[in-house]
Amino acid sequence: MKNYQAYLVDLDGTMYKGMQCIEDAPAFIEKLKKKNLPHLFLTNNSSLTQQQIADKLNGMGIASEEREVFTSSMATAAYIRQANPDAAVFAIGEEGLMAALEQEGLTLSDESADYVVIGIDRDINYEKLAKACLNVRNGAQFISTNGDIAIPTERGLLPGNGAITSVVSTSTGKLPLVIGKPESGIMDQALKELGVSRDETLMVGDNYDTDILAGMNAGLDTLMVFTGLTTEEQLKEHTEQPTYTVHTLKDWLDKL
Amino acid sequence: MKNYQAYLVDLDGTMYKGMQCIEDAPAFIEKLKKKNLPHLFLTNNSSLTQQQIADKLNGMGIASEEREVFTSSMATAAYIRQANPDAAVFAIGEEGLMAALEQEGLTLSDESADYVVIGIDRDINYEKLAKACLNVRNGAQFISTNGDIAIPTERGLLPGNGAITSVVSTSTGKLPLVIGKPESGIMDQALKELGVSRDETLMVGDNYDTDILAGMNAGLDTLMVFTGLTTEEQLKEHTEQPTYTVHTLKDWLDKL
Incomplete structure (x- = not known):
């Protein structure tokens, strides 16, 4: 078994x-820290800030710092800034x-945008969707933070960002560039952030269709844990x- | 040429x-009236009432009565009532x-609905979409008044009902039964309303992909007029x- 130098760790599940x-x-995160193994918490969640997610983890007893959190929103913003730091962005999304x-x-703009970016927005309305469609039809590049079609909640499965985004793709006929897992966009940005090479990094997650596929798509080794969505x-x-x-993850502690 | 006994007439274009x-x-509508040829104005527009559309036509000098207007919303409601008059319906739409x-x-209900019906709603919000998804996942039959992906406006092409509806179909994986043109649902209901047989009725419209296909799908003869969307x-x-x-339509006056 390889001696991995860095870890990308999914959150939900x-x-x-x-x-x-x-x-x-x-205990898993504690051991990563003790061994000084760089790691990022890697989430498709686009609605929360780094600090909000770090607070949530710490509140549960999982030691985490703001800089250890990497979201699909951060990957999206970094992707755009690298492509065009002067870009005007029309964005639909939360905090x-x-x-x-x-x-x-990046500069936000309702009109003549270079990019239309959509993340989950529980304050979605027709006017926001209309502006997104008009900008995409006018040539703006269309980006989705993540393609998740549903969000698990105590009420049941509610529409996810992939579902919201489909309004614009259906109406304009243009498919978005999706940044979040299982796409490689978020992985490329996370690896840049970690500063460790692909073949020394392990992707850890519970969801085959997002976490594990994301790792595979990015050429990383993957560790699947059965505490979440995908069953054996x-x-x-x-x-x-x-x-x-x-x-x-207890079963992996002696590999660290 | 057949001597048609009734006409279905598209509105926009x-x-x-x-x-x-x-x-x-x-002049076309005047001649239909003079010859006592029954006709219905047949529109995918789900947002306006019969009276509102008749008022719009009369305001333009096109003689029309409320009962001569037939919308995708009316076809949808008639379809549900015929299938189950006691149905509970969760509806997203306008007036x-x-x-x-x-x-x-029909009875409206937010929960435990037998049908989820979606028409264009410029007051759409996340909670409405969430309820639609929950009801569809709980087994409600999913119906869309019409599948138009875009609405032409002075601002450009804005999202149509087919685009709004895609939130629910993308999130739940269930495709809606679409009632409006080019589907046959609206045609079947309109023919019932007219009370004239299919082979004596002519479908008139400007849009190949909705009007003409709707006529063909319903087994009607079709008259295409080049005053609207589809070019020669x-x-x-x-x-x-x-x-x-x-x-x-001037070129058809002597056929009436």
Whole structure:
């Protein structure tokens, strides 16, 4: 087994479920810290800021600093800034997306935008969708922070960003560039942030279709943990398998 | 040429463009009335009531009565009432849809709905979409008044009902039953309303992809008029051709 120098760690289903900490998550992160192994918490969540997510983790007993959190909103903002630091961006999204765009020094604009960026927005309305369509039809590049079609909540599965984004893709006929897992955009940005090479980094997650595929798509080794969405039975149906699987992260502690 | 006993007449591009009357439309309708030929104005517009559309037509000099207007909302409400008059319906839409559902005596409900119906709603918000998704996931039949992906406005093409509806189909994986043109649902309901047989009825419209296809799908002869969306050049690309084509409805007056 390789001696991995850095870790990318999914949140929902890997560190916590909703508001509940997963049992062996704190010990796993503690050991990463003790061994001085650089790591990022990697989430498709585009609505929260780094600080809000770090606070949530700390509140559950999972030691984390703001700079260890990397969201699809941050990856999106970094992607745009690298492509065109002077870009005008029309953005639909919540605090996490707006903060990330501001942090990258990007200019927000309702009209003549170079980019239309959509992240989950529970204050979505027709006017925002109309402006997104008009800008995309006028040639703006269309970007989606993540393609998740549903969000698990206590009420059931509510529409996710992939569903909201489909208004604009259906109306304009243009598909968005999706940054979040399983796409490689978020992985490329996270690896830049970590500063460690791909072949020394392990992607850890519970969801085959997002976390594990993201790792595979980015050429990383992957560690699948069965504390979240994908079950052992479901995993058997896939041809391409994760590099490693464990029942809980406790089973990985002696590999660190 | 057949001697048609009834006419189904599209509105936008056939009778008017936006707020402007098309030149020969008033004379065409006048002649239908003079010859006592039953006709319905057939529109995918789900947002306006019968009365509002009749008022708009009369205001342009096109003689029309409320009962001569048939909308995708009315077809949708009639379809549900015929399938289950006691159905509980969760509806997203504007005045035209709500009035049509009420007129058919259907019960509106946010939860445990038998049907989820979506028409264009410029007051759309996340909570409405969330309720639609929850009801569809709980087994409600999913119906869309019409599949138009864009609405032409003076600002440009804004999202149409087909785009709004895609939030729910993308999130739940369930495709809606679409009632409006080119689907046959609206045609079946309109023919019932007219009370004239299919082979004696002519469908008139400017849009190949909605009006003409709707006529063909419902087994009606079709009259295409080049005052609206589809051009003669574009029509040539289609294998299946309308029964008749005219440059303006003036060219059809002597056939009435």
